[in-house]
Amino acid sequence: SGDSISDAELAAREATVGPDDLCDMLFTSGTTGYPKGVMYGHQQCLRAIDAWATRVGIREHDRILVIPPLFHVFGYRAGAMVALMRGAVFLPHLTYDAGEILKRVAEEKISVIPGPPAIFQGMLQHPGLAKFDTSSLRLAVTGSTTIPPILVHRMRTELGIAGVVTGYGLTECGGYGTMCLATDPDEVIANTAGKAAPGVEVRIMADDGHFLPDGKPGEVVIRGYIVMKGYFNDPEATARTIDPEGWLHTGDIGCFDTDGNLRIEGRLKDMYITGGFNCYPAEIERILSQHPAIGIVAVIGVPDERLGEVGKAYVVLRPGTSATEKDIIDWSRANMANYKCPRSVEVRSSLPTSPQGKVVKDLLEATLTKCA
Incomplete structure (x- = not known):
């Protein structure tokens, strides 16, 4: 027309x-x-x-x-x-x-x-x-x-x-x-x-x-x-x-x-405090991404009775590689300050993302709450 x-x-x-x-x-x-x-x-x-x-x-x-x-x-x-x-x-x-x-x-x-x-x-x-x-x-x-x-x-x-x-x-x-x-x-x-x-x-x-x-x-x-x-x-x-x-x-x-x-x-909302230290997930994710077996990683803070909050890492491994929770935590302790090290690691085949391609950490936290 x-x-x-x-x-x-x-x-x-x-x-x-x-x-x-x-x-x-x-x-x-x-x-x-x-x-x-x-x-x-x-x-x-x-x-x-x-x-x-x-x-x-x-x-x-x-x-x-x-x-x-x-x-x-x-x-x-x-x-x-x-x-x-x-x-x-x-x-x-x-x-x-x-x-x-x-x-x-x-x-x-x-x-x-x-x-x-x-x-x-x-x-x-x-x-x-x-x-x-x-x-x-x-x-x-x-x-x-x-x-x-x-x-x-x-x-x-x-x-x-x-x-x-x-x-x-x-x-x-x-x-x-x-x-x-x-x-x-x-x-x-x-x-x-x-x-x-x-x-x-x-x-x-x-x-x-x-x-x-x-x-x-x-x-x-x-x-x-x-x-x-x-x-x-x-x-x-x-x-x-x-x-x-x-x-x-x-x-x-x-x-x-x-x-x-x-x-x-x-x-700001993602920051968590471990034993009085401010922990920024983005910084920890950058370091963890250097691990030879890690393809994608997301870190969130989870409750801890002794330290208040500690880090938990959700990981997708690179094709053809393998790593256990202990392997990744041991590597973390050798490559970053102790308070930044994730205290637990969960290996997954994929992570939830928004249509824009961002990892939706609220869904990771919701899964954690449901499991608890």
Whole structure:
């Protein structure tokens, strides 16, 4: 029916849309609470996507395989929208299956895959990986949750992806915040989420509202054009999340290194205290991911009569490897401080994930409660 609309009428309709008008509304994942509608404006949406595409290096004619659903920022903005803005080829994939993804990469010469770490972990875990040609892959853009350094190394060496970039963001700031460059040193890409996007401020804030110096962990706060217009029909939640100075409180713990790169330690709600020591699951997961038999790992705090809380690790092993609970705990004691070591390990064939590819730790905790 578009042919029935004249050019003049189309121009008149376009003229009614302003840069600050509502462009879209994506919902938060709900992994840390009830999903909320995040309102985003036209100008901030397009400006954020353009800045992101420039930093990570999306090119005209890239073939982008988009696995995350289109209700998620990785699928919608880093997939469909960036393809339109850069003249790339948008190839959506309905449901995640590691074997099918590897097959499409080989047959359709995919050059870019954006998505959370679970996508690449699954590809690396596939027993038939060596049979697929992944040489067309030049760029992987990941983030959305903690990235184990060993995963970046394996993506380069086993999948053959020369450009691996990691970043940090959340739905409330359009999915963006900080990002590495493909030209950054491996240790920066593996261990940090890079620097703030142009025109964006990212700081580390203490509980009392003061900013912390480099190297000191605290809550990550973000200010600038990428911060949402607010939560749909929820002014109270908006006021709790964006303070009077315009800082978006992310609920994530992080710190900056001396070069200004952000390092994410985990979520405030995930932290647990063992014998008076603060334990950040993301840090412990990064260390455990270096174990030669561990493919995927999630750590949560569980009650303990003596220490208050201790860590429990849920592990998916790499294909063709084996490790017992004792093996992993003994390795932990040799490779991290004693208070960080998980006191129990459960080996599983898979872990529960959200449609966006994040491990849903609430489901792990619910299983634990049910068993208790």
